[in-house]
Amino acid sequence: MKRTALIIAMGITATFLPLCAQQDPAQKQKSDSKPASQSSPPRQISRGERVFKQNCSRCHNVPQGFPPQISGTVARHMRVRASLSAADENALLHFLNP
Amino acid sequence: MAVVTSIVSACNAQRIPLISGGAGFITSTKGGNATYLPVIAPLLAAPLGDHLLVESRATILESFFPRGGGQPGYDHQHFAGLSFLQADIMASRHMTVVAGQFLTPFGTYNERLTPIWISNYEEAPLIFGLGTMSTASSVGGMLRGSAYSNEKANLAYVAYFSAASTNEQFNAQRAAGGQASVYLPESRLEIGYSFDRRLQDQRQNFNGMHLWWEPADSYFRLRSEYAHSPHAQGYWIEADYRFARFHGEDSILGGFEPAFRMQQTFRSRPDSQDGLPAADTQRADFAFNYHFPHEVRINTSYSREFSSVGNRNIWQTGLIYRFLIPTWRRK
Numbered sequence: 001m002k003r004t005a006l007i008i009a010m011g012i013t014a015t016f017l018p019l020c021a022q023q024d025p026a027q028k029q030k031s032d033s034k035p036a037s038q039s040s041p042p043r044q045i046s047r048g049e050r051v052f053k054q055n056c057s058r059c060h061n062v063p064q065g066f067p068p069q070i071s072g073t074v075a076r077h078m079r080v081r082a083s084l085s086a087a088d089e090n091a092l093l094h095f096l097n098p
Numbered sequence: 099m100a101v102v103t104s105i106v107s108a109c110n111a112q113r114i115p116l117i118s119g120g121a122g123f124i125t126s127t128k129g130g131n132a133t134y135l136p137v138i139a140p141l142l143a144a145p146l147g148d149h150l151l152v153e154s155r156a157t158i159l160e161s162f163f164p165r166g167g168g169q170p171g172y173d174h175q176h177f178a179g180l181s182f183l184q185a186d187i188m189a190s191r192h193m194t195v196v197a198g199q200f201l202t203p204f205g206t207y208n209e210r211l212t213p214i215w216i217s218n219y220e221e222a223p224l225i226f227g228l229g230t231m232s233t234a235s236s237v238g239g240m241l242r243g244s245a246y247s248n249e250k251a252n253l254a255y256v257a258y259f260s261a262a263s264t265n266e267q268f269n270a271q272r273a274a275g276g277q278a279s280v281y282l283p284e285s286r287l288e289i290g291y292s293f294d295r296r297l298q299d300q301r302q303n304f305n306g307m308h309l310w311w312e313p314a315d316s317y318f319r320l321r322s323e324y325a326h327s328p329h330a331q332g333y334w335i336e337a338d339y340r341f342a343r344f345h346g347e348d349s350i351l352g353g354f355e356p357a358f359r360m361q362q363t364f365r366s367r368p369d370s371q372d373g374l375p376a377a378d379t380q381r382a383d384f385a386f387n388y389h390f391p392h393e394v395r396i397n398t399s400y401s402r403e404f405s406s407v408g409n410r411n412i413w414q415t416g417l418i419y420r421f422l423i424p425t426w427r428r429k
Binding site: 067072086 | 116118144186188196210216242252254310392424
């Protein structure tokens with residue numbers, strides 16, 4: 001029983017320690033010494049980038065050296081694999097090959 | 099008209115059939131017995147027109163394992179088989195019709211994490227056999243898609259029917275089932291429920307739940323699944339973190355990705371077909387993976403398994419290369 005508890009405790013520690021190590025983006029912004037007038041506005045991500053982050057990159061990394069002529073095939077493959085709508089497929093295609 | 103034609107031709111120019119997949123060399127040492135697995139898993143995706151996509155993935159491997167019965171040396175076994183061969187028909191904006199042999203959509207591991215170039219571990223979770231009907235592939239039809247999607251929520255669904263097939267390459271059991279999942283983009287949280295029923299021999303219901311969480315602005319991922327059958331149940335929880343926070347994924351430090359997976363299975367009645375351990379089992383998997391440039395990664399893991407039939411250590415390593423190439427070049 002102690003052994004199980006020890007394994008679970010190690011697992012919880014290993015799981016959530018990286019989260020604690022993350023710096024809160026809000027705190028990071030506060031600690032930034034730049035004047036407000038010099039800070040750039042937050043970047044607006046496109047719908048295609050949002051679709052990519054929410055569906056593709058959750059499981060795998062971006063393939064390196066992505067040939068543009070297969071971007072439509074990749075987007076279609078992801079439409080089936082990640083159950084995307086047609087609009088999301090088009091947005092993803094535009095993100096992969098703007 | 100000319101604008102429409104140019105848009106269509108531009109889309110077709112981006113839809114050249116591709117060959118992707120992974121090639122690797124995997125070693126596994128369980129209880130002192132080492133197995134060596136050179137493996138290649140090619141994937142073909144070929145769009146045919148505007149509404150049809152044909153996909154297939156195969157696994158070809160050679161397994162080298164110690165001879166049993168006190169004999170010295172190694173024996174080897176060859177395996178080549180299709181994981182899926184399916185035609186995807188884009189029926190509407192929110193529905194895709196899939197026909198052929200496809201990965202059984204139960205839980206998340208089978209469809210999302212079985213490719214060798216994606217998974218953090220070289221071995222599937224202990225509960226992998228529950229709900230995937232032992233073959234992990236179905237032969238029949240499937241409806242799937244996104245019922246509703248916006249910036250706040252994404253509701254996905256899957257429904258399938260599989261016929262019984264004893265063909266060596268298209269082995270499947272008669273079954274039906276489905277899956278529904280909700281993804282909340284703001285909290286980066288996904289919750290899903292899977293159900294299927296075996297419709298042959300010993301008819302059984304399988305239920306499953308999954309929960310994935312990837313906090314925003316973080317390289318941390320938490321994945322988990324629970325599965326239940328009349329004879330057994332179990333769960334796995336996997337967490338991984340990539341050290342890419344400060345210098346990016348392409349840095350030396352950013353290639354490291356430690357992971358931890360906790361698994362437990364509980365047996366209520368004997369069942370030789372579900373693939374789960376015969377006795378209640380606990381297992382802790384510790385992985386330390388590294389992503390090299392040019393789509394090469396090394397997975398290393400140590401597992402400690404506790405069971406009433408005996409404890410054991412499991413060491414596994416994998417050197418994996420992922421490839422992605424167009425079938426031809428078009429100007």
